[in-house]
Amino acid sequence: MAIHLNLSQATIREKRLKSIVGYQGTIKDLAEQSQSGCLKNATRGFSQATNCNSGCAQGYLSTITDAAIVNHGPIGCAGDVAGANAGFQWGQSIRDWNQRNVRIINTNMSEKAVVFGGDQILKEGILKAYERFKPKAIFVTTSCASGIIGDDIESTIKKAEAEIGIPVVPVFCEGFRSQIWASGFDAAFHALLTRIVKPAEKKRPELVNVINFAGSGRAVITEIFGRLGLVPQFGIPYSNIEEISRWSEAAATISICGTLGSYMGNGLEQNFGVPYVTALQPHGISGFDDWLTKLGETVGKEKEVEEYLAEQKVLAAPELEEIKFKLKGKKVVVGMGPSFAHNYIRFLEDLGMEVVWGFSWHYDAKHDHGGCPSCTVELTKTDKDIPVSVSDQQNHEVINLLSKVKPDIFIGRHPGMSVWATKMGIPAIMVSDEYSAFGYQGTIEFGHRIIDALTNNSLAVNLSKRINLPYTEWWLEQDPFSFQEQKNKKRESENKKNVAVR
């Protein structure tokens, strides 16, 4: 789908990528329905707190080293800033930088502003951010309140920009506008693509943009890319405005996460001529092979990649065998964002584990290059059809399902979810670092992490004995997905089969 940089806002994922937050069935069915274009979202009669796109947008942009953010809304909408700052401390610390706090100002919208309009406080906020931080650019993130009362954000921003002479860029991310929090990444990237990235003056054939989060894998990637004659440029986090403005110079863009990178990668490809590598994620061996091979194909380094991978295979083989032997047949439930989920399902199956259920916190029926996500398609190529569901971290579905399928381990991503498996006595791993299971050595590391989690589960066991879950017995006896509308559900009998057989 084309990325339109003449629009002031990114189109939300529901409209652009036919993304959904409600589905239950199997991976093959999901892929088939996506490809035939008939995938529909199921709504729920009961729902629990999820996340919104504003958090993703301002969290991601807040890591740009010389930019500032003005969050236009009541103070609660900046409630995530403490979390963004914690992440920022981590990112600076692993770089050995002098640590400072994130630069986010909230306009503290009061009842008065809600009634009479918030344009004035927004202007004040922008000027204050300029005065305090002397940033190279200011991003203005919107809120539910600013969206509903209809503040004229764009004209206020233009006026402020004329006064201070740096880019002041709107980032439309009202919480209610999209059910898919990843729309916030697109909103952030849209702001960068429209106002920060400049057409390349010269091309740098050795340079590869790597879209990631905190970027703990920098050293490893730099080494690998170095062998291929390539130089990685990591971002967007911990880059500055000048560096981002030159992302158009690169020979290719690649991402650690398909959900994250789709908008920026394709936006750079469509509008600045930088090819985007749409590969599997580099988690697990087959994913990493695909990721690096596709990159090699894009930048003409096929031979170098082939040599490197052949060497790694030999080196890693004995340890991988040992891990596979220990993990064989262990039942696992995965719960992550869509790209991570579908990539980890493949990776864990590759390790010989049995993925008995895959939750993804949303699902994009396609990515911005037009096709169904490659990690999803890849899972349809085997005989096995894995049961999956899509939910925006709907806790009642997850808990209910876990109580029925009783896996040996739950592997999750996103804060506030894996703990629930622990409370049920199930060993859990929370993948917070995007470079967990990266490449050959990362895969081995992660294999050992699973083995360790299975070796001593005393925390979970003891917790589960003494605490009560907040669910009624009635609920735990129901079908986990009974609050999803029928639209997307498999027939009752098939559904029972998937859930109850375990």
Next chain:
Amino acid sequence: MSLCVEQIRHVCTLGAFESVLAIKRAVPIVHAGPGCVAKLWTTLGSQNGHQGSGYVGGHAIPCTNASEKEVVFGGTDKLRKVITNTFDVIDGDLFVVLTGCTSDIIGDDVGEITRKFQAQGKPIVYVETGGFKGSNLIGHELVLGAIIDQHLQPQEVEPGLVNIWSSVPYQNTFWSGDIEQLNILISSLGLKPNVVFGPDSSVDAINDIPKAQYNLVISPWVGLRTAEQLKNKFGTPFLHYPALPIGPTETSKFLRTVGEFAGIDPAVVENVIRKHEDRYFYYLERAADTLLETRLLPRRFITVADSLYALGIARFLTNDMGLIPEKQFITDDTPNDYQSGVAAEFEQFTSGIVAETVFSNDGGYVEEEIRKLKIRSRPLILGSSWERVVARDLNAYQLSVSAPIGNELVLSKSYVGYNGALQLVEDIYSVVLNDFM
């Protein structure tokens, strides 16, 4: 002065859903956008002493996740559905519907929906907490107000039973430990605390609020509204004690004040105080060698905290530990009406010492002001984890005592009372010692 805020230390009105979570088996039902809960719980929970989801917090909270559809067409249908199903799915004793910006701006009639459930005898109340109405401390009082108005029934008074309104759950990072310590102190006088929040709480205690003989507000201003409301509705008298009692000077004064208010025999009170103080001074005597090692000692302290912690800690460090208060930054968005009263409390220190107070919830402004201070020794900054940066830059000692605290795991710790003061001394001097060891 601009009204915008940086480095936030409290959240919006809706953040008071955390107060509901502080009552065992009470369940918030949030009618708001999809991100509100996750955002608010970041500042109040996960980045505030790493207070996690507990029984029904975090992603377990029933929520309408209002989308464009609800904003355009109204969200009442969705809310009704979620409430109905919550009763089937969630195992709870009291349900509190809280609204966010979306609902309050578009004007969903949440009262009408809730009243229908109330009429069926369901234990449910509602409160409009759209984020633009103010801080979560205001929200905390609104939640209690809704429970008082819509749920509590008059009861026969039980002599000696006391409701305590003090630390605000989750906002005050050490709230559950604080409550435990306050309960110990109050119990030692022979009174019986009615435990509304924390590990010993229950919805039964909520229902028993009208039974109390007294309400005790132990806070500069939060809770006064609650106590006044209870006085109006049930005639319960209350005592307002503005300072959180930390250390022997304040805590002993506190016990005497409460004793007098409740008509307890002064001999009993003095006996209790003596025991507590004896224990306190046993330990303090042992610490004194190091405390007097002047090479290490911070002499002056800056506090950046809610009025509750700022006042309590300032009193202790000044009146008991011989430190000198520099500027005291009060970050809880203290309502204008209360500010002069709160400021006056900072003028009542030993030796005629007066501390200058600055009311601002804009952490960026606070940071600028701290950087302007000229301090002739390594200062001690008692603030939140936001202050770690400025403390490093100024070569100050830093201890996190106020929200958000991302750099400490906080469980049952409290700085309240005699024991809490010992804990605070341990923590401050551990910072000092860790700095060079």
